[in-house]
Amino acid sequence: MKRKAGMIAASFMVMALAAGCGQKEAQASATTAEPTTAAPTTEAATTAAETTKAEETTKAQETTAAKEESKGAEGGYKTGLAIVSSMASSKEPADGKDGTAQVDSVAVAVVVDEDGKIVNCYIDTAQNKMGFTAEGKAVIKEDFQTKKELGEKYGMKAASGIGKEWDEQAAALEEYVIGKTAEEVAGIAVDDTTKPTDVDLVAGVTIKIGQYKEAIVEAVQNAEAVGTQPGDKLGLGIITDMHKSKDAEGDKEGQCQAYSTYVAVTTDKDGKITAAVIDATQGTVKFDASGKITSDLTSGVKTKRQLGEDYGMRKASGIGREWFEQAGDMEDYLVGKTSGEVTGIAVDGDGKATDPDLLTSVTISVDGYQTAAVKAMENAK
8 A cells, every 4th residue: 555665765965955955965074273162153043853753754664764764574464455346227107006126246355475466365245236117216224235235135045955055155255265365265166157066155145156256366366465464364345325315307317326435354363453455435326307227237236446536536625635545544544443343433524534634645534444444453363
């Protein structure tokens, strides 16, 4: 996340500048006729102050660089998060029934070792189903649960053929990929429907795993050394709402939007966060006043991190920082905190941070990240 080399280079430049100032000062002392006990001139005092400031800056930069360098030092463990989304299961109203705006988001968090092998994996899916009428009215829903949160209520056990619920099969897949590299995960054998064909895997997994393989590989590729250490637990928290949904009015399209926030964390033996990764999706299915879907359902959904500069927050932020930059600072702010301390982060009525240390670099609402982070800590294994 941070550019260590740039900070270290900056440190050397400042040290060189400070050394240069010291040499000039020494030369001035050798040629002056003033006694050594004379009061320093204004120029000398200014030079000394500048040198002291440069030394302080150098020390601060070296400290920062050392902290960044130590994040992944032990074991070289890295943490990654990936989300693969689809809107393809959405349907228009028919036979007197409301339409369904469906955004399925497969989310995977991983920890990988110095050899690129997975040492921990957490899989979940936010299968967000939202309704809209033949008149283009969004049906607002308040409660969204992931497949893991639904547990037995998801209802796959009877239909699975092996008597296992979705969360049990996801756990079996998580275990199966431990010790594998991204290339080995990509090579897991599947049939034409992406169901596994490996005998060892079929015993515990009969669900289609195409998107899970894709998300696991991407999570490994996204992984960075951000503080995770051997023995840390891994958890993933997901929350969803549809507060940006709206009705169609005249020629204006309506929409159902599943706004999902994802936070992956690793925690140490004391329950403190050692690393955090934040992302979000805004899966939006649009429709007209007759209930006809106007969105391209094959387009997929990019996460805010994937959008990068195209998300367009830099100009509107007030501090000139894009969403992924602010999310990065929020991740750093979470490190070292317990669940109670994360919950206790002060926010205003809009969910924005009020702590001056956070407010200088993060102007986005953070209450959703708090909630998801706490959920991730509770899910950590």
